[in-house]
Amino acid sequence: xxxxxxxxxxxxxxxxxxxxxxxxxxxxxxxxxxxxxxxxxxxxxxxxxxxxxxxxxxxxxxxxxxxxxxxxxxxxxxxxxxxxxxxxxxxxxxxxxxxxxxxxxxxxxxxxxxxxxxxxxxxxxxxxxxxxxxxxxxxxxxxxxxxxxxxxxxxxxxxxxxxxxxxxxxxxxxxxxxxxxxxxxxxxxxxxxxxxxxxxxxxxxxxxxxxxxxxxxxxxxxxxxxxxxxxxxxxxxxxxxxxxxxxxxxxxxxxxxxxxxxxxxxxxxxxxxxxxxx
Numbered sequence: 001x002x003x004x005x006x007x008x009x010x011x012x013x014x015x016x017x018x019x020x021x022x023x024x025x026x027x028x029x030x031x032x033x034x035x036x037x038x039x040x041x042x043x044x045x046x047x048x049x050x051x052x053x054x055x056x057x058x059x060x061x062x063x064x065x066x067x068x069x070x071x072x073x074x075x076x077x078x079x080x081x082x083x084x085x086x087x088x089x090x091x092x093x094x095x096x097x098x099x100x101x102x103x104x105x106x107x108x109x110x111x112x113x114x115x116x117x118x119x120x121x122x123x124x125x126x127x128x129x130x131x132x133x134x135x136x137x138x139x140x141x142x143x144x145x146x147x148x149x150x151x152x153x154x155x156x157x158x159x160x161x162x163x164x165x166x167x168x169x170x171x172x173x174x175x176x177x178x179x180x181x182x183x184x185x186x187x188x189x190x191x192x193x194x195x196x197x198x199x200x201x202x203x204x205x206x207x208x209x210x211x212x213x214x215x216x217x218x219x220x221x222x223x224x225x226x227x228x229x230x231x232x233x234x235x236x237x238x239x240x241x242x243x244x245x246x247x248x249x250x251x252x253x254x255x256x257x258x259x260x261x262x263x264x265x266x267x268x269x270x271x272x273x274x275x276x277x278x
Contacts, residue, residue: 037067044076053083074104081116090120111149115158118142122161125168132172139165163202170200174209186216197232207233207242214246 034040044059060076067073077100085093097113097120104110121138142158142165149155173192180189189212196209210233217226230246237243 034062034066037063037070037072040066041072041076045079048079048083053087057083074100074107074109077103078109078112081113085116085120090124093120111145111152111154114141114145114148115152115154118145118158118161122165125165132169135165135168135172139169166200167203167205170196170203170205170209173200174205174212177209177212181212181216186220190216207237207240210237211242211246215249218249 035043040059041063044056044063047053047056047059057080060080063070063076064073064080077096081093081096081100084090084096093116097117100107100113101110107113118138118141121134121141124134125138126132126134139162142162145152145158146155146162152158173196177189177192177196180186180192193209193213193216196203196205197213200206210229213229214226214233217223217229233240233243233246
């Protein structure tokens with residue numbers, strides 16, 4: 001009886017071993033069935049073109065892993081990066097962007113990858129009343145692109161995005177400045193307004209910032225400073241509604257903004273501060 005039990009146990013062990021070997025053999029056979037690189041890439045790209053991106057990503061990932069040293073591997077990574085970005089999978093897009101830059105630091109497509117990173121941040125920009133963390137991250141990324149790739153085909157789009165981001169940041173500063181003015185926190189408001197005319201002078205908010213500075217300084221009795229910012233506003237935007245509003249503030253106090261006789265020192269300062277294109 002004991003001998004019979006031993007034989008049963010032995011048979012079970014043999015069966016278990018054979019079963020595992022069979023599974024491993026099947027797995028090996030599956031690995032061997034990976035199609036040749038050209039066929040695999042062609043199928044992956046066909047799925048990409050036809051909008052079957054889940055399948056395309058899986059196939060391109062096989063190109064990456066099975067043929068990692070081929071010239072098609074970085075192309076596969078770029079396409080996966082694009083697909084994740086396009087469908088809004090931002091974290092995965094950033095992961096693949098970092099992966100590409102690490103694996104292919106000398107690639108001619110790094111400007112494309114950096115541009116996608118900038119767009120990932122850009123698409124998460126909030127309205128002016130909310131946190132601007134992603135706004136600043138996008139601005140830093142786009143400025144970096146201009147420095148690293150001045151001849152890139154993405155330069156024009158990058159400059160456009162920088163302009164829009166500056167509008168956003170200037171709007172944020174003005175939003176805060178208005179809040180401070182409403183609560184009579186004049187020094188804090190002045191700081192925000194001066195930041196606009198110093199760092200975001202080409203934005204649409206410059207005119208209002210100058211007007212608000214005139215308004216604050218005039219109400220505080222600092223006519224000298226009010227006159228200075230009023231003159232800058234008049235020199236650069238003498239046909240604007242904001243200039244007309246500024247003029248109404250001071251017209252009853254024998255305060256002349258002197259559009260035609262701006263002091264040379266002030267003019268030189270304006271030229272340096274405001275490089276507007278006409």
